[in-house]
Structure formats: structure tokens, C-alpha cells
Amino acid sequence: MPTVELFGQARLLAGRRVVPVEAQTVGAALCELARQFPRLVGPVLEPDGRPTSAYALNLSGRLFTTDLGQALGAREQLLLLSSLSGG
Numbered sequence: 001m002p003t004v005e006l007f008g009q010a011r012l013l014a015g016r017r018v019v020p021v022e023a024q025t026v027g028a029a030l031c032e033l034a035r036q037f038p039r040l041v042g043p044v045l046e047p048d049g050r051p052t053s054a055y056a057l058n059l060s061g062r063l064f065t066t067d068l069g070q071a072l073g074a075r076e077q078l079l080l081l082s083s084l085s086g087g
Helices: 009-014 026-036
Strands: 003-006 018-020 055-059 063-065 077-082
Touching (some): 003 009, 009 077, 026 077
Parallel strands (some): 003 077
Antiparallel strands (some): 003 018, 055 063, 055 077
């Protein structure tokens, strides 16, 4: 089963670091995440499941993507990373 690893405010709002999701695409995984954690909608996820401009998506540490139709393998890890950094 794919998982979504949360970073930054997403982790704080969800109260979890890793969330297993039953999804075959990036978009379906994000919609499932929004369903499980409605507090993410607004600050982290748009109502349609896309990440807000403050977040970026990475597949298993090897590929950044914006393609919500990107397929997820059974052991894929989707990282939801804050694109904002402090200095």
C-alpha cells in the first residue's frame, strides 16, 4: 500500500508522520489524505486535493512531480514537502 509522508505544517495538522493510503495515483492519494484529515484543506491542500503553492510532491525521494495522474506503486512513498524554508 502506498504511503504519504508529511512534513512541516501538514505533519502538525494531521498529527502523523506517515499515512497509508489506498490509491493508485498521486491525485487519489491526496484526495484520500484530505478525506482522512480535513484540517489539511486550506493550508496544505486545495479543495480538489492539489497541494497548495506552499507544498511540493516527491515520489520516493527520486522524482518531484506535479502530475496528479502519476501512478503509484504498491510500495511507493509520496512525500508532501513544505516548499517554504526559513533562514
